[in-house]
Amino acid sequence: xxxxxxxxxxxxxxxxxxxxxxxxxxxxxxxxxxxxxxxxxxxxxxxxxxxxxxxxxxxxxxxxxxxxxxxxxxxxxxxxxxxxxxxxxxxxxxxxxxxxxxxxxxxxxxxxxxxxxxxxxxxxxxxxxxxxxxxxxxxxxxxxxxxxxxxxxxxxxxxxxxxxxxxxxxxxxxxxxxxxxxxxxxxxxxxxxxxxxxxxxxxxxxxxxxxxxxxxxxxxxxxxxxxxxxxxxxxxxxxxxxxxxxxxxxxxxxxxxxxxxxxxxxxxxxxxxxxxxxxxxxxxx
Amino acid sequence: xxxxxxxxxxxxxxxxxxxxxxxxxxxxxxxxxxxxxxxxxxxxxxxxxxxxxxxxxxxxxxxxxxxxxxxxxxxxxxxxxxxxxxxxxxxxxxxxxxxxxxxxxxxxxxxxxxxxxxxxxxxxxxxxxxxxxxxxxxxxxxxxxxxxxxxxxxxxxxxxxxxxxxxxxxxxxxxxxxxx
Numbered sequence: 130x131x132x133x134x135x136x137x138x139x140x141x142x143x144x145x146x147x148x149x150x151x152x153x154x155x156x157x158x159x160x161x162x163x164x165x166x167x168x169x170x171x172x173x174x175x176x177x178x179x180x181x182x183x184x185x186x187x188x189x190x191x192x193x194x195x196x197x198x199x200x201x202x203x204x205x206x207x208x209x210x211x212x213x214x215x216x217x218x219x220x221x222x223x224x225x226x227x228x229x230x231x232x233x234x235x236x237x238x239x240x241x242x243x244x245x246x247x248x249x250x251x252x253x254x255x256x257x258x259x260x261x262x263x264x265x266x267x268x269x270x271x272x273x274x275x276x277x278x279x280x281x282x283x284x285x286x287x288x289x290x291x292x293x294x295x296x297x298x299x300x301x302x303x304x305x306x307x308x309x310x311x312x313x314x315x316x317x318x319x320x321x322x323x324x325x326x327x328x329x330x331x332x333x334x335x336x337x338x339x340x341x342x343x344x345x346x347x348x349x350x351x352x353x354x355x356x357x358x359x360x361x362x363x364x365x366x367x368x369x370x371x372x373x374x375x376x377x378x379x380x381x382x383x384x385x386x387x388x389x390x391x392x393x394x395x396x397x398x399x400x401x402x403x404x405x406x407x408x409x410x411x412x413x414x
Numbered sequence: 415x416x417x418x419x420x421x422x423x424x425x426x427x428x429x430x431x432x433x434x435x436x437x438x439x440x441x442x443x444x445x446x447x448x449x450x451x452x453x454x455x456x457x458x459x460x461x462x463x464x465x466x467x468x469x470x471x472x473x474x475x476x477x478x479x480x481x482x483x484x485x486x487x488x489x490x491x492x493x494x495x496x497x498x499x500x501x502x503x504x505x506x507x508x509x510x511x512x513x514x515x516x517x518x519x520x521x522x523x524x525x526x527x528x529x530x531x532x533x534x535x536x537x538x539x540x541x542x543x544x545x546x547x548x549x550x551x552x553x554x555x556x557x558x559x560x561x562x563x564x565x566x567x568x569x570x571x572x573x574x575x576x577x578x579x580x581x582x583x584x585x586x587x588x589x590x591x592x593x594x
Binding site for chain 1: 456470527
């Protein structure tokens with residue numbers, strides 16, 4: 130199948146890209162790596178009037194340090210994220226989750242920012258960004274604004290990026306020292322989307338869990354923080370029993386969907402199991 | 415129409431394409447590179463895998479305009495001077511195929527994997543080609559072929575006894591005879 134015809138713009142700077150989006154008419158799609166957008170256009174689920182291809186906007190690529198944060202350009206490919214020493218050192222949770230995204234061909238094209246803006250509930254990176262308290266830098270005609278992860282994911286396939294705007298970069302606080310991290314993903318076959326997955330970051334102190342952050346993938350239309358688990362873990366002993374007791378709260382307040390892969394109650398069960406595994410591993414047990 | 419310049423298998427091309435043209439259709443229909451096949455048309459099966467600037471991609475999920483200025487290598491461009499690429503040779507020797515439809519993509523993905531990891535374990539081979547589906551072989555001989563090629567490309571002996579085609583010939587399984 131072939132996409133419906135569209136006008137094509139290929140800017141080389143963010144400013145040019147914003148102009149192209151503004152001039153693109155009613156229905157404009159921004160093309161990052163295209164690994165979600167092109168399939169959707171082939172199926173004619175999207176038939177935009179204009180496609181603005183960010184492939185030549187060099188300033189959107191790469192990972193750099195800025196004080197106590199990592200700054201990841203929106204157009205950095207999954208492969209480049211995996212190969213980046215700063216990510217491995219300061220945000221291994223991102224590397225672990227990125228490794229599970231699709232397959233190597235898709236990871237060569239697909240981008241960090243594209244996956245986050247697409248905001249598929251089964252996508253792996255949104256829950257990771259949420260667990261790491263990432264911040265999203267969005268450019269628009271009025272300038273740039275920064276949106277925290279908890280406000281970025283608005284609904285199914287919907288983010289805080291408005292019409293006429295684009296995601297420029299994502300700032301991820303470095304979690305060094307006593308932090309351990311683990312991404313636990315459950316799916317049935319290689320390269321498939323997550324049925325459920327859990328992103329955990331845990332800070333240990335004197336045999337206790339001082340702080341825990343738990344993000345849930347595919348447990349609702351947006352990624353979620355497992356607040357009840359985090360509260361139960363705060364100050365708890367770092368033991369398998371305490372972690373299992375806390376993980377039992379993982380599905381509280383979630384409304385996952387039922388589909389071909391799993392019923393909602395099975396997803397809720399998976400959330401507790403995967404949370405226990407992810408937190409246990411992140412706590413170094 | 416948009417003008418693109420690409421190098422494909424070592425030759426330069428300049429063409430006008432519709433922006434919606436998929437790279438695989440450009441390769442097959444405008445350049446006649448029919449060695450690259452369309453399998454699922456949904457980015458799942460990997461049969462259409464080619465290298466774009468040296469990296470394996472699914473050419474059904476890349477627009478031809480995105481390849482402007484790039485170097486594309488298809489299965490038709492991996493042999494050198496009439497000599498098969500070591501991965502092609504290994505798929506032949508290990509019988510890493512039955513119907514052969516997935517083979518171009520399997521070989522292109524495997525070459526990409528071996529560039530990153532010249533000495534993969536069996537599990538690493540299976541994970542490395544997770545984006546390529548084969549509905550005939552059960553992957554056994556494909557994994558053996560990639561291992562053989564890896565050894566050859568590292569300069570190791572061609573066979574250490576561990577790597578050999580599977581002895582079971584599923585085509586001759588007895589229950590099939592009764593149904594025929």
